[in-house]
Amino acid sequence: MRIAVIHGYLLSGTGSNIYVANLASSLANRGHEVFVFCQEPEPHRFGFVNDCFDFDVDNKRFFRIFSSTGPDGGRVRLFRPRIGQLLPTYVLDDYVGFKTREFHRLSQEKIAQYVNRTATAVKTVHSVFDFDVALAQHLIASPAVARRLSEEYGVPYHITIHGSALNYSAKQSTELTPLVIYGLNKAASIVVSSDFLGRQLNDYLVDIGHQEIATHVIYPGVEESIFKIGGHPHELIAELRHSLESRKTLGKSLGSKEALRVIVSTENRQLLAEELNSPPTYERRAPDSDLINVIDNINWETEQVVTFAGKYIVGKGLHALVLAAPNVICRSPNVRFLAIGFSDVREHFEALGAALDAGKGELVIEIVEELEKGLELQVGREFILDLMQKGTFEKYLQRAAEADLSKRFIFTGPLDHFELAKVFAVSDLFVAPSIFPEAFGMVAVEALATGIYPIVTEAFGMAEIAKNIRDRVGDFVPQHSKLIPDKNFIPVLSDYILRCLDSPDLKDMRFKTAAHKIAVELFNWDRVSVEYLKLFTRFQQPGRIGGLSI
Template identity: 30%
Template sequence: MEIVMVHGYFLRGTGSNLFVANTCRELCKLGHQVKLFCQEEKPQLFDFIETAWDFDRHNHNITIVYQQATPYPGKCQLYRPNLNGFLPVYVYDNYPGYVVKTYSDCTPAEIEAYIEDNRRALDAVVDPGRTALVLSNHSIMQPVYVARSRLGHCRHVMTVHGSCLNFSVRHSLLLKEYAREALANAEWVVFISQYSRLEFLAFFDNDPSLYAKSLVIPGGVDLKNFISLNGSSEKQAEIDGLLARLAAPPLIAGQPSAATALWQTDEDVVRKLGRIDFTDEKIILYYGKYLWTKGVQLLIAAAPLMLMKNHRLRIILVGFGSSRDYFETLIKALDQGDLAPLSH
């Protein structure tokens, strides 16, 4: 089966990025042929990507930029539309090589130009007659340019991710109309949880037609990555292996900053992790994006109370995002007993 996966961003870091990467890998394992449209610039990091192609500035012609043998019966071709350096997002972050604006700050002309760049890319490569299924992500704008492309009459399943609704569509009547355009074209609207489904339906006034074609498909767990360890010796072996991989030169790239890539590893990460007693300490781990909506600040604020009751407790925060500086300032203020920096 030939499947087109439409994702306007990358394959690392955020929940929707990881969702798309893992879904494409599983589709390839099942023997499907996948055409993946996204902005991922490092295809060599993904074992399921057979070839990667870049578009010219008009999104009419493509040039192969990467090729490798893959271990799966199905093959994935990655196509990177040329956005002419402009990337609209739901939550602001710095992405090197792009002028980044949140959708709420974009002009209608900028939004239409972005949609048109991606529509041209789709129409230049895909064959609706051979496409059995289109999988789009978020409620704007990926399913919008699917609807406007030659794929508009293909079977279309749209997966909703929370950041799009809560940071963009909820705050703009224009973006809500784009979402309605996308929803009208999708045959099914998929949610990762029942909570997100009900939240989305409520925002669209519990529209009966939307209710009828919405369903929940949990993201699941990759049991090859998330496994139970038998005893402290197995745990220590895993930790030692992790530290060895992190110490490898390609991964240590300095402290992240606004001017550098988002997924660089902190240069002192091995030293920090080496101080942790994973056998005897009680670990609370946060893994995700650094956003206030995730509640990280609540965990930090509660840390002194928890540490008073359990001196062997350690809280580990792993992630990236624009709120990192704020969270580090909050930690420093609590540690020094001086809340003045938080007032600025």
């Protein structure tokens, strides 16, 4: 089968990027030809990519950039449409070679230009390779491209919904509604990564005056060959160090971090505002330049390591974890937190940690207010207000200053999947304290596959992960209050972390083995590709999703 996957972004770094990479690889391993349309700048880094093509200026001709041999039968060909300098995104992000702007902030003209150029590229390739089916990623733009292909050539198309386009774009602007409905209207099937995301999508459709639609739940997979129970910490860290030493590009320097801490400690608002609002001068998608020294300074056998991995954004609850850390470290001084990820607003979270480290209460409040501006649920504000009402805010600040967060809460920058798996394997606990609707939370499953317990918010799509863990290995998990996004979120998070760190059962090899088994049995890419192929076979004609009209 010849399958066009219309994605538009990269093959690493975010959940949907990693999803596309693994799905394409898995489909090719089953003997299919996969045509991925994206903007990956370094396709040669991905062993499953057999060919890469670029286009001429009008996307009506394409030419090969590189080619490699692959397994018999299947093949992944990557195509990079010429879209100009602007790359529309759902969340503001940094992409090498492009200017980015969120869809809900773009004019209809700019969006149409992006869709038209991508559609031209896809149709150009189809005219040569004759696709059997198309799979559009995301709710916005790619489905419109797939519908164009379907209407002109009769190619059936399916859609994979990821949470970011729905929550950060479609819900933010009614001007995007016609584009959303246009893409959904003729889709053969709609795939979601969780029951929760399916309900979210239908709630959105009802809110904009349309009927509910049928969705198909296909849980994402985990890379079993990478995320596995680790060996000796010294060996795993040596492998991590070797990977970092081989990188050609590194990110934020120790000097930059120290400069921000100095600015915070002097409470110079003007300099701090400039630091927080200026574009970073370092490579955001590369690990920090001092990370090797950081990992060398951790005693992986005696210290307890709590790991966060995800975008440095408020929706992921990173600020809640920073605020929870002092209470954890106060009661368990040998704990270190590692925050793995990237974003354009990284410095806000580092400044929050620095303000806590320096005991600067007013600055802590200002940074939390800035981070949570516009949020319906402000867990940081609720936490601080509660401390103030109890008269314990100053005591909390003293505890925070004693926690030495500059050494105990470490921002690392992003890691690739190989590196991330090594960190998970030597960590004691993983935390995903999201406060904004998550479609699923695949990184928590990846942590589970390495044998460590993932603390997740028991809401949104993550509730389905929590239920699977509870149903299968609940006896190993210490009693705890349910972690849900409410005014008690941060105190509950602190207590939950401490209970897990104190639990001998979560260190037991029986738990680790069972955890890995859950991850690889319920969430594997071979199963994901099979489920998609069933849909492709079942729905072989262009469809019409009932109740949708423009």
